[in-house]
Amino acid sequence: MEQIVEKFLRYLKIERNSSEHTRTSYKTDINQFVDFLNSSDETRSAAADINAITRLDIRLWLGELSEMGLARNTIARKVASLRSFFKYCYKRGHIEKNPAHLLLVPKKESRLPKTVNxxxxxxxxxxxxxxxxxxxxxxxxxxxxxxxxxxxxxxxxxxxxxxxxxxxxxxxxxxxxxxxxxxxxxxxxxxxxxxxxxxxxxxxxxxxxxxxxxxxxxxxxxxxxxxxxxxxxxxxxxxxxxxxxKSPHVLRHSFATHLLDAGADIRVIKELLGHTNLSSTQIYTHTSVEHLKNVYNQAHPRAEQ
The missing domain is CATH 1.10.443.10 (Intergrase catalytic core)
Known part of the structure; x- marks a missing residue:
């Protein structure tokens, strides 16, 4: 199992050109799942043989994460890590059946991006x-x-x-x-x-x-x-x-939000940010709506009446 994980990480680095941060996150998530398998008598056989891992094993792990109080966004990321890993394993012939196939990703919490004015x-x-x-x-x-x-x-x-x-x-x-x-x-x-x-x-x-x-x-x-x-x-x-x-991503959020507030086309912002899908960019429209509401409440004579 450990050797397959290392091969997967090399694949992410060389073939997918994934960032070091992404590779570290994937490795952490997968290792946590393996630790879970090793900690339970019911799933120990799955830890020893990757082909013995079932969808139920994954669901039991996700249930434990939920009971620990992890945020939905965190659990969703861990699901995405396992789906990517097992998809790789299936395509490379390391497993006969993909236990993470069609595994549902928990719906992420909707959080507006933080920005600096x-x-x-x-x-x-x-x-x-x-x-x-x-x-x-x-x-x-x-x-x-x-x-x-x-x-x-x-x-x-x-x-x-x-x-x-x-x-x-x-x-x-x-x-x-x-x-x-x-x-x-x-x-x-x-x-x-x-x-x-x-x-x-x-x-x-x-x-x-x-x-x-x-x-x-x-x-x-x-x-x-x-x-x-x-x-x-x-x-x-x-x-x-x-x-x-207070991260570098805040400046990226600020860049997109300030452009949108100034009237820039969201499709242009999508290209500048390097988003594959417009849905990734549309989160900034919610921030802009909040900005419009604040301006309205401050400027309209009957907004607070």
Whole structure:
């Protein structure tokens, strides 16, 4: 079982080009399921032989997760992990029957994305602006995340060859190895150019051939990594907003919401975000509706009467 899981993770990395975060989540979910099988006398045989795993085993595990009080979104993700894993196992001939086939995914809770308002974004950029090479990079990271709406995984993968300053655009390697072109606004363009002028000063003892091709450099000189960006974004959002979530994805949410509030076509936003389906983008319309309600309540003379 352990060897099959490792093969599955290699498949995700090499053939699906899944991010490290995705692979880690899948591995955690699958290992938790295996631990559940090992902990019960009724399912121990299934833990020893992957072909002995049944749909009932999976349902028993999901029932235990529900009793533990896990959120529906978390359980839905774990179901998706198992479905993907067993689909792979079936297609590669590791199992004769797929126990997760047609397994229903719990309906996710509807939660509006957290965003930083325009005033907060402006203040954050002012605070990040400094004279040191590290300041130049910090500002460029924040401007690029908010100015283009790219994902954290897409940001850390950026290389110099992906930049096209002549056309003021960048090539993004998205989910599933899908590529898209995103435009650079004036602020993103200017801060990125300034960063590149002092980028070499961030090189260090860990700078290798890959780091020399990278747009952003972590302390020590290697290519920037997700945890560094997460800490950076959190530290600046904390200074300008009281929202509970303070991750790079908040800037992606803010990018989409501000565009929609300003009248941008949702289909254009879908392409900029790299969403496969419009349904993924439509969550931002709910945020925009809330914005419209707030404006109405504040501005209409009879709204509160």
């Amino acid at each position: 325009p005033e907060g974004i402006e203040r954050m950029m002012e605070l990040a602006d400094g004279e040191e090479p590290s300041d130049h990079q910090n500002l460029a990271v924040l401007e690029l995340l908010f100015g283009t709406g790219i994902r954290l995984s897409e940001l850390v993968q950026l290389s110099l060859k992906d930049l096209n300053f002549k056309q003021k655009q960048i090539l993004i390697q998205g989910k599933g190895n899908k590529q898209r072109i995103v435009p650079l606004g004036k602020q993103s363009f200017n801060t990125l150019k300034r960063h590149l002028n002092t980028r070499y000063l961030l090189f260090g003892i860990k700078t290798d051939a890959d780091a020399k091709k990278a747009v952003f450099i972590a302390p020590g000189g290697q290519r920037i990594y997700p945890r560094f960006v997460q800490r950076l974004v959190k530290s600046f959002i904390e200074k300008v907003s009281e929202i509970s979530q």
